[in-house]
Every structure is written in structure tokens, then in C-alpha cells.
Amino acid sequence: METWFIIIVSLCIIALIKPLLFHHNHRKNLPPGPSFLSSTIILLTNSLSQLEPILKSLISKYGPLITLQIASRLSIFVSNHSLAHQILIQKGAVVSDRPRTLAVRNISSASYGPTWRLLRRNLASEILHAGRVKSYSWSRKSVLNILFNRLRDHEEDEGIKVIDHFQYAMFCLLVLMCFGEKVDENKINEIASVQRRLLLLVGSGRFNVLSFFPKLGRLLFVNRWKELLQMRNDQEQVLMPLIESRIESVKSEARKEQFVAYVDTLVDLELPEEDGGKENGGRLTVKEMVSMCSEFLNAGTDTTSTALQWIMANLVKHPHVQRRLYDEIVGVFGPSPALPLKGVELETVIKEEDLAKMPYLKAVVLEGLRRHPPGHFVLPHRVMKEVEVQGYTIPEGATINFMVGAMGLDPKVWDEPMEFKPERFLVNNDGDCEFDVTGSKGIKMMPFGAGRRICPGSDLALLHLEYFVANLIWYFDWRVADGYEVDLSEKVEFTVVMKNPLRARIVSRVEKMNHLS
């Protein structure tokens, strides 16, 4: 018999006994949900994203606020946008912690407190503020060139599997912002491979038991624990030399004038004393910087390339939407320029400061994020102080999860929610695109979360998406590859990706011959 089976049975027994011992006073007033035994099995055998279909059937039985319980740990699921607003915005101060997970130093898993504030403020004010983002605009143009060259290598193909190129391009971009260096294709592939392995394994749910029961899990699932350590070790082997080389080169006066990379901002951070600040003289260790850089790379690559693929798939599937977007671009910037010879830099690109002139482009990107948010859940939040929601009591220590995917498709909020209709985001059908993606006044969808833990990279992500979509459509006509159908079925990896990746036939809008003549 499999060891994991014995463990699950034992955990189920603990699950049955422990709540009776410790939580009988709260149980009466908890949001409804299935029994401890069902909850335990559901939570231990699925990753958060794999839970979605099970949760949808539980919602139809119990309503939009559900409790699942495993041992003494409560997981609450919220599928309704106004409840999400009530909890994340109105009661944000008490739900902004994170559950304790496998200890790594980064922003997304930091407890709500001084260290989280320091790390998040550093990212927001040193890297993601508008001025700094603008200083990286040369890197976006450079990566657009890389992407175009890769696509043109396959222009004659029957159908290009574009996701590989999107992922590669996003990695190039984020690696540049993170380490400040252009690295060669082999190195990018090495970084991408080690980062994706980590993401996919964590996303598979195999490490859930280590997160739920960190001490017991390490003892009982020794091999799984070793596998995780090995992966972290591999990651350190790849990222540490890049960090160390950047630190060394910044020390030399000659490099000081160059642009600021994420690593540069981590070097001088002083951690609060109560959170390990005494070790290493209050500074982050290089291993901790590996975790921080890993978070930066994963947060900005997988999510954005997933979203880009979904958007382009919809533009291929709905030629009238692509046409309208193309007309808008031509209306603002004129006819598509000719592609330069391969290997020659693009002279003309749509500049990022001009993206704001295109409301339909913005609407297309927002519709992509509504219909296919890369994450169907935000990261779990931990309740810091007992809180009342809709007459129920959610106790301190409970975990709250928000069902982003379900909110974007709620027929009570969205007309024909399954359809791809960017115009729903336009005021008066063809005016401006006005939509508050932060949800601070009210939540209709929340692809970036909402409240104090909202994604700090949302503006950068929207810029990347608008910039790449606009330039890809200005230069190329995107068509369905022969013998292929755009299939919008989903598959859960770390993000929710296309089950059958997009294969598109990409035709340059202006023949190269025109340019040569």
C-alpha cells in the first residue's frame, strides 16, 4: 500500500478529532461546506487551481462562501465579487496576511508586517514606478526585435506554436530588468527551464502536504522534501552566479551610471531585526536574493506570456475584433511599416507613450484578462483577527481564497460572459476605455487581486501586454493555421493555459519585397 495513502488516512483521523477538540466553539457560525473527511481529501489531493471544478459544484450546493477544513486549518472560498470587495477592501486590514508555507524569503509569502512592507515598497518604488519603468523602454524594443526575428524564422510554417516564443521573450525582458545583463540564448533557456520546473511542480499540488504540515510532512514525505531541496539547489546554481556577477560589476565605478536592475535594489536593504535582521548584518543573503529574483522572474513571465497567448488566440479566432484593433492602430499611427530585412533592427515601433491613444487596444487586453485570467485564484490570504462576513464568523488563522476565474464569468455581472467582446469595456460603445482594475470602489473582476496584497506589477503587466499586442498586430496579420482550429479549452499548469496551444499563421502586412525595391 502506498505510504501516502496511510498518511492520508491518519491525517483524516486527526482531522476528525482535532476540530472537535479545538474548534467546536467556531463551527456553528462558519460558512457552510462539506464534511471534514471530504474537505481533507479534496484539499490534500488537489492544487488550488485543480480545485475549481469541485468548488463550482460546491457553490451551487452551499452558496458563494464555502468552508473546507483540514485538521485544524480552515480554508474559506469566496466566489462572489461583492463579498470579495467587502473582505479585501472594507476589511482589508485583517485579511492581508499569508498562511505559513515552506519558508522562502519573498514578497508573496511574507507575513503582513514590516518585512513584507519593506520588500514590497522596494519593488514598487525602485523598479515598478513609472519613471523607472520608462527607463527600461529600450529593453522592450530590443526584446520586440528578438521576438519578431524568432517569428520570422517560422513565417513560412503552416502554424507557429507562439507560446514558446512569447515565454522566451518575457524571460529575456525580465532577466534584463532583474540582473541588468543581456544574456545569451542558452543562458535564458537554462534560467527559464529551472524556473518553470519549480513552478510546475509547485502548481501540481504535490507539495501541498508539506505546506499544510511542514514538520510532519518533511518527516513522512522525505523523498518529496528532498526533491524540493534539489530543485532549489539547481535554481541557486543557475541564479547565484548572475547575482554575484551583477553585485561585483556595480561595485566598479564604471557601471554605476547604468540603469538600475532589481538585484541592485536588494543589496542594500536592511531587514527589520525581529525578522532575521541580525543575521548577515541585517542584509539579505545571496540565497535569499535568489528567492527574491525567482519571484520577480516567475511573477512577470509566466502570467504575462499566458495572458498574451490567450489574447492573440482570441484575435485569431475573432477576425472582426482583430480588424477593428488594426483599424484603430492604423488610424493613430498610419499604415503598417515594412519589415526590415531579417537581423536588421526595427526602425519604427508603436511607442509605449502612445498606447494611451488606443482605447480599443486597452479593452482587448482587459477582455482577455476577464475571460482568461492567468490565475483563477489569487494567492491565499490568512485572517489575522476574527472577522464577520455575511453573518458568518471567519476565525483568526483561517485561509481565504478568492475565485478570480468564476468572478470574471459571473452572468449577474457580465452580459454573455463566455463571449469575447472587448467593446463591453468601452464607454458608450466606442468611446474611452474606463475600468478600474484595482477594484477599490467595486469589484467586477480581479485578475490582479484587490486590496493590500494586490499585484504590485499590474501596471507593468498591462504595459507589456498592450505594447506586444499592438506591435504584433501592426506588423502581422494573424490567421488560423490550415487544419487547425482555435480551441479555447483550458489546462491548469501554474497558470491556466491553453490546453491546445495556439498555432497561428503569421503574415507580414507589408511584403518584404516592397521594402527591398
Ligand code: HEM
Ligand atoms: C498578467 C500578468 C500578471 C497577473 C495576472 C498577476 C496576478 C497576480 C495576482 C492574482 C496576485 C495575488 C494577489 C493577492 O494575493 O491578492 C499577484 C501577486 C503578486 N504579483 Fe502579480 N501578476 C502579473 C504580473 C506581475 C508582474 C509583471 C510582477 C512584477 C514584476 C508581479 C509581481 C507580483 C508580486 C511581487 C506579488 C505578491 C504581492 C504581495 O503578496 O504583496 N506580478 N499577482
